[in-house]
Amino acid sequence: MKELKGISANTGLAKGIAAVYTEEVEENIPHYMIEEEKIEKEINRLKEAYGKTKEAIEQMLKASEKIFGKTGEDIFSAHGTILEDEALFEEIVSLIKKRLINAEHAVNDVFDSYQEKFKQRDFHFSEMTHDIVDVRNRLLSSFDGISGQFECPEGERQPVIVVSRALSPSMVLNIAKSEVLAFVTEEGGLTSHATILAQNYGVPIIFGIEATENIECGDKVIVDASMGKVFVNPGKKTEKYYDKKIEEAEKRKQFCMVKEETPTQTKKGVRLTLKANISLQAEIKLLEGLNYDGVGLLRSEFLFANRNKVPSEEEWFKVYKNIAEAAKEKSVDIRFLDISGDKMPAYLNLLSGENSDLGIRGARAIDIFYDIYLSQTKAMLRASAYGNVRLLYPMISDISDIESFRAVVNKAKSVLTEEGKKYKKDIKEGIMIETPAAAVMAGTLLKYVDFANIGSNDLLEYTLAASRNSQIIEKRYHILHPSLIRLMEIVIEETRKHKKEVCLCGEIASFEEFYPLFLSIGISSFSVEASKLSDIKCNLMHLEKPDKSYLDKFYKNLKKVEIEEFFKR
Ligand code: PEP
Numbered sequence: 001m002k003e004l005k006g007i008s009a010n011t012g013l014a015k016g017i018a019a020v021y022t023e024e025v026e027e028n029i030p031h032y033m034i035e036e037e038k039i040e041k042e043i044n045r046l047k048e049a050y051g052k053t054k055e056a057i058e059q060m061l062k063a064s065e066k067i068f069g070k071t072g073e074d075i076f077s078a079h080g081t082i083l084e085d086e087a088l089f090e091e092i093v094s095l096i097k098k099r100l101i102n103a104e105h106a107v108n109d110v111f112d113s114y115q116e117k118f119k120q121r122d123f124h125f126s127e128m129t130h131d132i133v134d135v136r137n138r139l140l141s142s143f144d145g146i147s148g149q150f151e152c153p154e155g156e157r158q159p160v161i162v163v164s165r166a167l168s169p170s171m172v173l174n175i176a177k178s179e180v181l182a183f184v185t186e187e188g189g190l191t192s193h194a195t196i197l198a199q200n201y202g203v204p205i206i207f208g209i210e211a212t213e214n215i216e217c218g219d220k221v222i223v224d225a226s227m228g229k230v231f232v233n234p235g236k237k238t239e240k241y242y243d244k245k246i247e248e249a250e251k252r253k254q255f256c257m258v259k260e261e262t263p264t265q266t267k268k269g270v271r272l273t274l275k276a277n278i279s280l281q282a283e284i285k286l287l288e289g290l291n292y293d294g295v296g297l298l299r300s301e302f303l304f305a306n307r308n309k310v311p312s313e314e315e316w317f318k319v320y321k322n323i324a325e326a327a328k329e330k331s332v333d334i335r336f337l338d339i340s341g342d343k344m345p346a347y348l349n350l351l352s353g354e355n356s357d358l359g360i361r362g363a364r365a366i367d368i369f370y371d372i373y374l375s376q377t378k379a380m381l382r383a384s385a386y387g388n389v390r391l392l393y394p395m396i397s398d399i400s401d402i403e404s405f406r407a408v409v410n411k412a413k414s415v416l417t418e419e420g421k422k423y424k425k426d427i428k429e430g431i432m433i434e435t436p437a438a439a440v441m442a443g444t445l446l447k448y449v450d451f452a453n454i455g456s457n458d459l460l461e462y463t464l465a466a467s468r469n470s471q472i473i474e475k476r477y478h479i480l481h482p483s484l485i486r487l488m489e490i491v492i493e494e495t496r497k498h499k500k501e502v503c504l505c506g507e508i509a510s511f512e513e514f515y516p517l518f519l520s521i522g523i524s525s526f527s528v529e530a531s532k533l534s535d536i537k538c539n540l541m542h543l544e545k546p547d548k549s550y551l552d553k554f555y556k557n558l559k560k561v562e563i564e565e566f567f568k569r
């Protein structure tokens with residue numbers, strides 16, 4: 001069995017047989033030199049391919065209007081516009097003439113450079129690179145008549161788990177809804193046009209997985225999109241576990257669709273708070289139309305992570321403002337840059353190894369990267385004029401950490417006042433409780449802030465001295481270690497005493513099996529990955545609040561605290 005981890009673009013569970021789908025790929029594009037007298041012929045070949053592509057796009061436009069309505073129409077009209085770009089065509093022609101290369105080679109090179117240009121631009125345009133690739137593929141396939149297809153007969157015979165390098169609008173259009181159980185791809189984007197079309201099918205979608213390397217036609221595959229996981233040729237135990245889950249999920253589906261509008265509550269109507277964690281701007285789209293209670297954790301580290309250039313105040317601001325506006329009046333808790341082993345944006349230029357999880361973290365990074373923190377803080381404050389933004393301080397261990405963040409906030413406020421820019425004067429402040437120090441000192445720390453988030457990922461790492469990212473010690477990073485539960489109990493007790501809000505926002509909050517335990521220690525507010533929110537809400541709607549003996553049972557079971565045993569997985 002192989003277990004692969006990716007990014008979920010549509011939630012859900014699926015089990016089925018894999019069928020690999022291939023589109024035109026770079027290795028198959030013919031590259032050869034032509035003689036000068038063949039230039040004209042080559043340009044005619046190009047024109048002919050353009051003509052065929054135009055027809056194909058027109059046909060797809062009609063078909064997509066029928067299946068996907070206005071969304072489909074917009075997407076394929078945009079493809080038509082890309083194809084009709086005269087400058088693009090002229091550039092291909094001039095490359096054929098200048099370098100004496102065949103038309104397909106020139107098409108590929110010119111589209112590549114266009115794609116690069118779009119990648120560098122802002123978020124909306126960078127997402128369009130997938131459409132450029134789709135038009136390029138369509139154009140290339142017009143030369144030899146071969147377009148995307150399944151590599152194996154499985155794909156034609158039954159509904160399958162579609163595996164491919166990337167998802168393109170044409171590909172989604174080529175595969176009927178009734179033929180697909182899930183999409184698993186290497187490349188993708190949360191709001192790429194292909195994803196938007198595929199979401200219409202209502203099936204799980206996972207990208208960011210080395211899919212074609214690890215999955216072959218005919219493999220048995222289980223997709224758990226709410227966990228971002230794909231199991232290839234699963235073992236008996238995993239299969240049994242998921243068979244039950246899929247059956248239960250089917251039963252719940254009907255009920256949950258009806259209840260989409262209702263706020264999150266248990267079966268007996270106990271109101272719970274369910275918020276979303278967001279790491280990428282596009283994720284806010286996943287929340288459209290859902291009844292959720294806010295953004296409990298907006299991670300800042302992944303927003304411009306791959307860039308070498310430090311993001312400007314304006315860039316931070318645009319992202320924060322978009323999210324704050326999209327969340328309407330709901331609270332959006334923006335976390336200050338929290339650098340660590342697993343979250344190290346390239347623009348900080350820290351050599352790997354230079355920053356360990358025990359080194360430059362949390363408030364300790366402020367002195368080193370003061371200007372970055374200042375511009376990020378100004379951006380958060382400015383965004384607070386457009387929505388219910390709250391400030392979230394990471395990796396707090398003592399009061400001086402809070403003071404370090406607050407000093408930057410005060411400085412940012414005074415600069416903004418001088419600059420005449422708007423911001424919310426009484427903006428709320430919260431702390432991440434993710435060190436044992438913070439948990440045991442919660443009573444003291446809470447006096448200084450308005451709310452707290454329990455970051456169980458780090459809290460567990462620092463409590464057990466076991467890295468959250470090492471596969472070797474995965475078993476020691478025991479997600480439900482009783483020490484974590486004890487620490488959470490302390491925090492809950494203190495927040496109650498101080499009448500402060502507390503929310504659990506680590507990965508542990510996504511495990512539906514643990515909810516009875518969370519409720520029994522008094523947690524009633526959770527923040528989970530945006531893509532998992534509807535599934536978790538659906539599960540909570542079926543949950544009975546456990547009686548007191550539940551927690552006793554948990555502690556009594558300490559000796560066999562293996563999750564599987566406790567929850568009889
Ligand atoms: C956590 O530590 O639990 C948390 C939510 O923060 P992150 O995973 O971003 O470190």
Ligand code: MG
Pocket residue numbers: 434455457458
């Ligand atoms: Mg953390």
